[in-house]
Amino acid sequence: MSSRRNCLVNLSLKEASTTNAGLWLDKFIRNQAEDDKKSRRLLVDDVAGIKEPDEYSLWFKRWEGTLLNYGAQCRVAEVLGRMAVGLGEESVLETSVALHHTYGVPYIPGSAIKGMAASFARQYLGDDWQVDNPAYKTVFGDTDNAGYIIFFDALPLPGTGHSYPDVITVHHKDYYKKGNLPPADWDSPNPVPFLSATGKYLVAVAGPAAWTNAVFEILQYAFLELGVGAKTSSGYGRLKLKPAPIVTDKDQEKADQLIGQIKALKNPEVAGRIHAFYEQWKSIEINAEQKRRIAEAIIAKVKEAGREKQSREKSWYKDLLASLVD
Template sequence: QTANAGLWLNKFLDKKGDKDTTAKPTLVKEVVDKASNQELQSLYGKFFVRWKQALKDYGVKEEHTRKAKVCGRMVVGLGSESVLETSVMLHHTYGVPYIPGSALKGLARHFAGEKRVDGWEAEHTKVVFGNDKKSDDTTAGYITFFDALYVPPQNGTERFLHADVMTVHHGDYYMKENIPPTDWDDPTPIPFLSATGIYLLALAGPEDWINPTFKLLELALKEEGIGAKTSSGYGRMKFI
């Protein structure tokens, strides 16, 4: 009854044979229901308070944090190992969605390299993210990107996980060789989990570089989105 959603997703699949088509959709629904458990959300709320204090103890000021809201749905960790063919990034202990700091850093760096951002120069990228090229001047970046944790509501509970589905129309074509796609192929629905909600973003580093990095990250989250299926509109976020 009290197993968190992440544990349930990663470890349990009540499959009754190879031809069972109900086990995975059932598991997705169970994970969504478990994530809405009031007791578990209450425990997470207490952890979130401790997390904010830990950031403060590390030296992260209030003005070095931002809240970002998912516009629609978000899928981070879709390709992670799971009893499903798909997955979602959930906190190991509390089973709530979060965004790894490495994902935020990677998105911001990619955006800085691919897009023209007013006032952002190549040298800024080296300062913020470091230089990973194999050379004598390899350096670490000045900015630390923390994991972005889900912000619990002030009162009550909130549904932050949702059952979603993608449909593969030509399974044999993708999985096997020398089988062309045809109009009469059977579509295969694949259930997966997507997330919503507000997330706390935090950065640490030299004062002069915090705001420019947040501005870059804000643009990247708004225009590119984070996680999987961004070309389908998933993963867009806005600062609030």
């Protein structure tokens, strides 16, 4: 028997291409019978096929700007292989996944990042970073006081956060479930579908500068050695934290000057002059972070002038968009 309402029984993912992936995962399983493995596998395949909403890139830029205005330090971490976060949370399946409640993209909760960093500190950083010592309490807090460092949720850079169908194969189901039957070679494997994720994620922490620097040093190794989320013993959840960009006053001055010119451009002038700013962006020799700022300013001006639709298929505009994904 279908678990959907009658009016939704035949709804296909193609007809709801703009839906929220988390909503589809929670509400649109075809059949909730415990032994209906096909419906569960199809549900995982459906959710993995849902694309990132078009509005997400705009929201992400506001989110990043809010973090920077708050004084947070931000670094990008790239998943090496696959990541399974939120696998044990409540779900219509036997497994779950952490998806953003509004945009349905995979993300890493700040609590998971903090827990991983705290575990790494206790295991590998010696006596100075044990639970009762000042350094540990300063960063992570204790039962009486919060730590000085805020760990924000890590959201995927636009165009990079993808979900994929994956599978856990339990070979001795009755042994694990009942406990009174021994595992045997004739037990039937029981494939359990789940969703894993890839992508580049914006990792942000806020607090006193010296301590946030220390936290990023911890995260650099914790992401590689421990991993985040579930199935880390099988290689899931490893990320590589990119180094902090080196910003020089000269580079920032060049970028600020060009961005000022772009912002001063009047909307009716955009069609005839914006490509010249793209050429300057392409040839300017400054660090990657400042170059990214210029690309964002050009794209913002195109949108402000209402010329995004006309520019979307242009090679120069695609080049700018691609630079923001790297």
